[in-house]
Amino acid sequence: MGRWEPDAVGRLRAAAVDLYVEKGFDQATVTDIAERAGVTPRTFFRYFADKREVLFSGSVDLQKAVVTALEEAPETATPYEAVWAALEAASTMIGQNHDWSRMRNEIIMANAELQERELIKLAALAAAMAEGLRVRGVKEPDASLTAEVGIAVFRVAFGRWVAGPANRKLTRTMRQCFDRARALI
Amino acid sequence: MGRWEPDAVGRLRAAAVDLYVEKGFDQATVTDIAERAGVTPRTFFRYFADKREVLFSGSVDLQKAVVTALEEAPETATPYEAVWAALEAASTMIGQNHDWSRMRNEIIMANAELQERELIKLAALAAAMAEGLRVRGVKEPDASLTAEVGIAVFRVAFGRWVAGPANRKLTRTMRQCFDRARALI
DNA sequence: TACAGTCATGTCAGCAAGTGACATCAGCAC
DNA sequence: GTGCTGATGTCACTTGCTGACATGACTGTA
Structure with a gap:
């Protein structure tokens, strides 16, 4: 076990898609997504160049x-x-x-x-x-x-x-x- | 003569294109553009939905x-x-x-x-x-x-x-x- | 002449996206 | 144990973009 829960990317991706469906893309802020994934907004941008890129991996x-x-x-x-x-x-x-x-x-x-x-x-x-x-x-x-x-x-x-x-x-x-x-x- | 110089849109468009050429699109801030056009940044966004739209009118x-x-x-x-x-x-x-x-x-x-x-x-x-x-x-x-x-x-x-x-x-x-x-x- | 309304712009405060620099600390190699 | 690495956190900052409201020249009308 690492210092944090493993698979931050996976959690981020899942959280993002969920929120895009729930609230719509615009309304879902990166802060929301990161929070749901149990991670900092900064970490989101380490894995995804921007908010959209999540859907295009x-x-x-x-x-x-x-x-x-x-x-x-x-x-x-x-x-x-x-x-x-x-x-x-x-x-x-x-x-x-x-x-x-x-x-x-x-x-x-x-x-x-x-x-x-x-x-x-x-x-x-x-x-x-x-x-x-x-x-x-x-x-x-x-x-x-x-x-x-x-x-x-x-x-x-x-x-x-x-x-x-x-x-x-x-x-x-x-x-x-x-x-x-x-x-x- | 109005309260301000006429043709703010035209000046904004010209200023934007000039700056996009001079400094590149990313480096040209809306503040730059507005300043060169002798207008407030807020005014830029009254005429153009976003920084890109200038080139697509x-x-x-x-x-x-x-x-x-x-x-x-x-x-x-x-x-x-x-x-x-x-x-x-x-x-x-x-x-x-x-x-x-x-x-x-x-x-x-x-x-x-x-x-x-x-x-x-x-x-x-x-x-x-x-x-x-x-x-x-x-x-x-x-x-x-x-x-x-x-x-x-x-x-x-x-x-x-x-x-x-x-x-x-x-x-x-x-x-x-x-x-x-x-x-x- | 005065008055009211409208229109383009200004002013201000604020949020969200995205970035750079540096700190932290578990785990691994030696 | 020492030192390195890699993933994440922390913080401060810039920029794009928006909403709400203020201003004051112009226009039409009584």
């Missing part, structure tokens, strides 16, 4: 999965097909937990600052995908265009999935949007 | 132009073609002033918070475009997909144009990316 793994999928996609795949591999990998990760996704999404949609953070994470994902495509030999502007379109598809598909019934598969919705985009463009 | 007009273009696009146009009309209108507005766009873009790219704001404005633009398409009778998810892809094209094209030489036409770059997306997807 998963984005690192997501980005890794996406990049890996791009690397492992068959050499013969077109850029858009390679992007599909990335979207599929992302869907598999996120699609596991419809409940969590829905709750998290509700918190985010209720607050503009959180939407901003969500968007910049997706922009970073797009940038990573574009880089992954460039590694595959795709030139600009093709790499960026394909990656950005991929993220566009992701956004729409995720939005539909998260608003729909829990038993629907994200991968399925993603594929439908992916194909539909192809038909529309 | 044009987005209202942009959105109007886009929506109008969608309304006026020929009935026979496919969704993607209607989106082109919107992108063209946006390009015509923004493409006028390469210097201003480049400076503004440099300020924004140097700061994550500003990029977040830029992204949410673009997301709002996408939402407005999707709504415009729905008005045209396009169903979901087609409306959202087409609109989001349109914004993806816009992002890439704008990025290329703003980084390129001043005499290049935004509309041209936009069209190239628009067509290239069609080829890639």
Whole structure:
């Protein structure tokens, strides 16, 4: 046993999410969160760059999965097909937990600052995908265009999935949007 | 003559942009800006919701132009073609002033918070475009997909144009990316 | 001419986010 | 036991942003 209760990060994360749901993101102060986690506000900012970041710790793994999928996609795949591999990998990760996704999404949609953070994470994902495509030999502007379109598809598909019934598969919705985009463009 | 110098908003905007360039967005405090504009910090927040918003006052007009273009696009146009009309209108507005766009873009790219704001404005633009398409009778998810892809094209094209030489036409770059997306997807 | 109302701005007090510098002290290595 | 390390606490501070109220030039009207 350490000097303090272990897993301060875990307690902070849990406390934050609880409070964001209970009182709303704006009303939940860092002091509240820290207090509930049995810790000082200063400690909160040691683990999370800011109040929003609590909800985005998963984005690192997501980005890794996406990049890996791009690397492992068959050499013969077109850029858009390679992007599909990335979207599929992302869907598999996120699609596991419809409940969590829905709750998290509700918190985010209720607050503009959180939407901003969500968007910049997706922009970073797009940038990573574009880089992954460039590694595959795709030139600009093709790499960026394909990656950005991929993220566009992701956004729409995720939005539909998260608003729909829990038993629907994200991968399925993603594929439908992916194909539909192809038909529309 | 009023009790104070006229056009406080204009002075605030100018002072803010100047200082963002001179010292960087983070280092420029609202107190600085207000002081240079000969006004109280409180007044700054009467005109701008926050420190970032100064750089985004044009987005209202942009959105109007886009929506109008969608309304006026020929009935026979496919969704993607209607989106082109919107992108063209946006390009015509923004493409006028390469210097201003480049400076503004440099300020924004140097700061994550500003990029977040830029992204949410673009997301709002996408939402407005999707709504415009729905008005045209396009169903979901087609409306959202087409609109989001349109914004993806816009992002890439704008990025290329703003980084390129001043005499290049935004509309041209936009069209190239628009067509290239069609080829890639 | 006086009077009332309005509008842009000032004044002031205050909260919450976020940061830097330094203190503390359990546990571990040696 | 000595000394180091790492996680947390403590404190003081800056900055963004807000609410409530004050001020006084301008405008319209009787």
